[in-house]
Amino acid sequence: MEHLSIIPKPVSIKRGEGFFQSEGMPSVTRKETDLGGEAYKLIIEKDRITVEAGTPAGMYNGMQTFRQLTLSDYCDGTLKLPCAEISDYPRFSWRGFMLDCSRYFYSVPFIKNLIDALSMHHINRFHWHLTDDQGWRFNVKEYPLLAEIGSRRQVRNLMRQPYYGGIYTESEIREVVGFASERNVEVVPEVDLPGHASAILASYPGLGCTGGPYRVEDRYGIFEDVLCAGNDQIFDLAEKVFNTLAALFPSKWVHIGGDEVWYNRWDACPKCQKKLSELGLNKTGELQSWITCKLVQMLAERGKTAIGWDEILEDSDKFKLPKEMVVMSWRGDEGGTKASRLGHPVIMAPCTYGCYLDYKHLNTPEEPGQSFGGLIAPVYKSYSMDPVTSKMSEEDAKLILGGQGNLWAELIYAGKIAEYMIFPRMCAIAEALWSPRESKDIDDFSRRLTVHRKRLDDLGINQYRGPLQ
Ligand code: ACM
Ligand code: ZN
Numbered sequence: 198m199e200h201l202s203i204i205p206k207p208v209s210i211k212r213g214e215g216f217f218q219s220e221g222m223p224s225v226t227r228k229e230t231d232l233g234g235e236a237y238k239l240i241i242e243k244d245r246i247t248v249e250a251g252t253p254a255g256m257y258n259g260m261q262t263f264r265q266l267t268l269s270d271y272c273d274g275t276l277k278l279p280c281a282e283i284s285d286y287p288r289f290s291w292r293g294f295m296l297d298c299s300r301y302f303y304s305v306p307f308i309k310n311l312i313d314a315l316s317m318h319h320i321n322r323f324h325w326h327l328t329d330d331q332g333w334r335f336n337v338k339e340y341p342l343l344a345e346i347g348s349r350r351q352v353r354n355l356m357r358q359p360y361y362g363g364i365y366t367e368s369e370i371r372e373v374v375g376f377a378s379e380r381n382v383e384v385v386p387e388v389d390l391p392g393h394a395s396a397i398l399a400s401y402p403g404l405g406c407t408g409g410p411y412r413v414e415d416r417y418g419i420f421e422d423v424l425c426a427g428n429d430q431i432f433d434l435a436e437k438v439f440n441t442l443a444a445l446f447p448s449k450w451v452h453i454g455g456d457e458v459w460y461n462r463w464d465a466c467p468k469c470q471k472k473l474s475e476l477g478l479n480k481t482g483e484l485q486s487w488i489t490c491k492l493v494q495m496l497a498e499r500g501k502t503a504i505g506w507d508e509i510l511e512d513s514d515k516f517k518l519p520k521e522m523v524v525m526s527w528r529g530d531e532g533g534t535k536a537s538r539l540g541h542p543v544i545m546a547p548c549t550y551g552c553y554l555d556y557k558h559l560n561t562p563e564e565p566g567q568s569f570g571g572l573i574a575p576v577y578k579s580y581s582m583d584p585v586t587s588k589m590s591e592e593d594a595k596l597i598l599g600g601q602g603n604l605w606a607e608l609i610y611a612g613k614i615a616e617y618m619i620f621p622r623m624c625a626i627a628e629a630l631w632s633p634r635e636s637k638d639i640d641d642f643s644r645r646l647t648v649h650r651k652r653l654d655d656l657g658i659n660q661y662r663g664p665l666q
Contacts, residue, residue, distance in 0.1 A: 201281065202648035203265055205319060205628035206636055213280030217241050220275055225263055227256060235319070235381070236286035239263055241278050254321075257381040258285070261317045268652035289584060291544050292630040293322035293385075293601030294623060296615075299329035299396070300417075301606035302362055303615065305369045309376050311619070314658050316380035318627035323377055324452060324601060328388045330395035330414035331607070332362045335370060335445075339437040340401065347396035350413045362413075370445045378447075385504070386446050388438055389454030391424035391431065391488055398422055404431055406466035417607040419457045426484040427468025435492055443499045450523065453492050456506035458485055482512030490516045504544070507532025523598065527552075530586045537593035543584075545600040551578030552626065554618045555605040558661050565614055577666040580625035580639055602626045616659035621646055 201210065217223075225246050232238065232251040237259030240247045248259035262283065270278055294315050296303065312323055327334040333347035349362040365373070374384045394404075395414045402409035406425040414420060424431045442451055460481040463469040473484060486509070493503040497519070504523040510532060520540045526533030526547055533543040546552040549572070556574035557566040566573075584600040602623050609615050628642060643665060653660050 201266065201279070201283075202269065202645040203262055203283075204624050204642070204645055204649045205631035206642070206645070207262065207283045207285040208633055208636075209284045211282045211284075213242070213282065215243050215280050216277055217243055217246060217280060218275065218277045222267060222271065223276060225260070232286075234286065235290075235321070236284075237262070238285070239281075239283040241281045241283075243280060246278070254381045257316070258319050261319065264317060265649070265652055268655050269648050287319065287631045288633060289597070289599030289630045291322055291599030291601070292320050292627060293324050293544065293546075293599065294320050294619075295324035295326055295387075295546070295601055295603040297326040297329065297604060297606040298334055298365075299326060299332040299606075301609055301615075302332065302334070303606075303612060305365065305373060307612040307615075308373055310657075311616070312373070312377050312382050313380060314620075314653070314656055315623060315627075316377075316382050317652075317656075318624055319381075319631050320623065320627055321381050321383060322601065323382050323384045324387060324603075325373075325384055326387045326389075326452075327365075328396060328454075329393045330418070330420055331416075332413060333396040333400070334364050335441065336364055336367065337437050337441045340434060342400035343397065345400070347400040347413060350415045352415045367445065374446060383448050383450075384446060385448050385450045385452055386442050387452035387454060387504075388442070389456070390435065390492060391426065391485065392419075392456065392458035393454060394424050395420050395422060397424065397434070401434070404428060404434065406462040406469060419459060421459045421461050423458050423462060424488075425466060425468055426463050426488060427466060427470070427472040431488075432491060432495070435495060439495055439499055439501070443501065449500065449502055450504050451496050451501045452504040452525070453489070453496070454506060455485070455489055455509040456527070458508065460485075478515065480512050483515050485509075485511075486513040486516040486518065489513075489518060489522075493519055493522050507536065510535055510539070527603070530588070533584070533597070534586055534588045534593070537589055537596040541596065543597050545582070545584035545597065546603050547582075548572065550582040550600075551575070551580070551622065552582055552600065552602050553605070554602050554622055555607075555609060558618075558622075559663055565608065566618060567608060574622065575664070575666045576622055576625050576661070577639055579622040580629060580637070580642055582626060582629045583634065584630070585634075599630050600626070601630075613659045617661050620653055620658055620660040621650070622661075624649060 228249045230249045235254045237255040238249040250256040333343045336344040349360040398405045398411035523542045524536035551574040557564040585594045
């Protein structure tokens with residue numbers, strides 16, 4: 198069944214006799230069955246094509262597999278397909294993609310187009326990174342300066358405006374959430390706290406340890422100014438931010454960041470030190486887990502489950518993170534392995550697994566993207582990612598929700614470059630997250646990809662075309 202070349206590879210394809218052939222595009226018969234979850238069947242017979250599913254999600258997935266075939270096999274007004282029965286369902290429930298819209302302010306039409314293309318690969322989570330040092334991207338009624346000041350950085354590579362930035366309006370956010378939901382994609386917002394907070398501090402300097410002045414950052418980096426752990430007003434801000442997110446995003450998850458928090462300001466700040474002694478803490482890092490636990494609780498009161506980057510596990514003996522908090526493993530697989538052992542659900546997106554799509558495809562100076570110490574992300578590496586590692590027990594593995602690819606955007610200064618970084622690596626990650634582990638075969642993927650590239654072309658998606666490893 199080489200010829201169908203579907204990505205991600207379906208669980209089973211049984212070849213039948215003969216071919217389906219139609220002049221023009223056929224309408225597909227949809228049939229309700231008792232198939233559960235995201236499963237579907239696509240049955241190609243000589244005289245008809247049927248998608249069977251028991252849920253809207255399953256029906257959507259089946260229609261997307263059919264869409265792939267129409268994109269590749271519809272030629273000169275005729276669709277010709279070999280008769281076959283495809284039975285399909287996912288290996289993992291969380292098949293995600295993260296877009297950093299803080300460093301680069303991607304437009305709503307671009308985001309929608311991208312979500313649509315990703316959903317063709319059964320990607321079902323859009324992790325929307327909405328705040329960082331370089332820009333805050335939505336309005337919070339009670340904190341208007343986040344939009345007025347925090348959304349604007351001074352300089353942007355290759356841009357000559359006096360400032361660069363903007364926010365997504367309430368109606369734009371609802372538009373993206375609705376558009377995604379029609380495509381079986383849940384939009385999960387992220388606000389990064391208490392680090393990566395320059396945009397917040399530039400807007401409300403009183404929330405920092407030194408009082409500033411601060412600026413919305415105009416370059417990549419980890420910045421030492423973070424929210425002051427000794428100032429309870431940071432929780433007033435979090436409360437209003439969470440209320441805003443809860444009103445806009447139906448998803449049960451909210452990502453609260455927690456990565457790369459430097460403690461030198463907290464070490465030198467009398468207010469932070471006072472809080473440390475009031476709480477009877479021994480280490481500055483414990484202040485972060487105290488903050489994380491409070492944020493998790495605030496979200497739980499709003500019916501939301503918190504997700505955090507793997508740093509949240511550090512110094513968390515004293516303030517134990519609630520078990521339901523989800524850990525997103527990014528620095529390697531250690532965070533995910535430790536989190537599952539502690540009983541947390543886990544999403545794997547290690548930069549060491551080819552999940553960081555801001556990394557170069559190839560280690561050449563011309564290639565866009567970064568290479569940290571020679572670490573790059575060839576397509577084959579992304580394909581090889583497996584959220585369940587050999588270090589996990591069977592019990593630990595049950596807590597692995599899935600994985601995702603992340604695109605950080607400081608160097609990705611145009612939508613077309615973003616697409617080049619995303620495709621075909623997200624095709625590879627989609628297969629790693631959807632298809633059975635035993636069926637993974639890099640050579641077979643590579644063959645199917647040659648057909649699949651035409652589908653991306655037909656959707657107007659830019660893609661990397663160089664060597665896969
Ligand atoms: C991260 O890449 N700082 C999560
Ligand atoms: Zn402080």
